[in-house]
Amino acid sequence: MLQLEHVNKIYGERHALNDINIAFPEHKTTVIVGPSGSGKSTLLRSLNLLERPESGLYHFDDLNVDFSKTVPEKEILQIRRQTGMVFQNFNLFPHLSVLRNVTEAPIHVLKQSPAAATSTAKGLLAQVGLAEKADQFPTALSGGQQQRVAIARALAMKPKYMFFDEPTSALDPELEAEVLRVLLKLAQEHNSMIVVTHNMEFARGVADQIIFLEDGEILYSGDPQTFFTEPTARIHDFLSAMNFMIK
């Protein structure tokens, strides 16, 4: 179980995260939505300490982090080894083959044998439909394929939680669909996931919990059914703006 208590992050004048209190249950998919600059990514990136909030508490199972103190390197590594991250821009390692992108961390971080890591990696690549691309360099792949490799790379670490930071925002609709299918499958297998996205259709379909963020504040957290009935004027405005083409 991941939980944040009274978490604050300030960039200069801006309150990027304003007294965040939220839990991310295991084996559930939490989708974070909200307008650009609302703090969605900052919130997600605080969970693996790519961002360091100024204050607040972070509970990761039995591990308790106090953001107002220096976080020991050991605890940071411990959290990162149990969480996987998929980025908007894929961030595959261009100098390594697709297969080695997936095996690099299991071999050098988890100290798996190359043979074991390779066989796991091949299984994961098959799972995301890219078994035949194992020996290619990432630049030879389409954006959607690169993102699926990135998902396999994160899964290879067998993380407790998977974080997705706008995983389809850099993709055109066709490629977006192939990545969303992988995400949907992961959600249906009851992985613990936290997804930042602008895709409301996807949010409606896979979320067990929705968080609506604006100006660093959580304006809604709860089940998706209620969220999509537009319980507040602000949520109504937000959802209308996202769907203006259909209406």
Place this chain on the structure above:
Amino acid sequence: MSSSTWEIITSALPQIITAAINYTIPLTLISFVLGLLLALITAMVRLSPLRGPFQIVRGLFWGYVWLFRSTPLLVQLFIVFFGLPNMGIQFSPWTAAIITFTLNVGAYSSETIRAAILSIPNGQWEAALTLGMTRRQVLFRIILPQAVRVSLPPLSNSFIGLVKDTSLASSITIVEMFTVGQQISARTYEPLLLYSLVALIYLVICTVLTILQGYLEKWTSRYVPTQH
């Protein structure tokens, strides 16, 4: 060409080449390898985010780069070989040359390596860190292998530059190629011929290095799709 000219060439050329093999080439290779090592350490220290007392170390390395980039190589050679004995520190010509060339090429190359490391997108660091790698692992497994490709052309500049800079070692009594040419020229009164021969050997060495650079660039860029 007169027969005497041929005689001078055939007798001078082996002597110049021998000097290249005994002095110019080993001096370059040893200084460059040590210099690269020093450059890598310097770049890493200067990029380290560590605070506290470590900032003094970072300041020292900054000072080193500043000093060696801001004074002429010839003056540095003279200070190390002729100057330091006044302080009781005496080096053989070889040691003095290697120390000076290493420090000099290390200062310049550290900036090349630092720039190459900084050119790798931050997303590479983040992706590797979120996989649980330590900063050291990220640097050696993810960042430096990519930085090699970026730094290869400017490092080749330094390497080729160093080949020619070793001619300055003649001024601290090392009988390298240039000195040999000078001596034969003084004997035969053929400065144009002798210095041209010396230039020719430098040209050959640097051409080989240029070709080698081409191969290395191709190999380190194998993961980059199109080369313009």
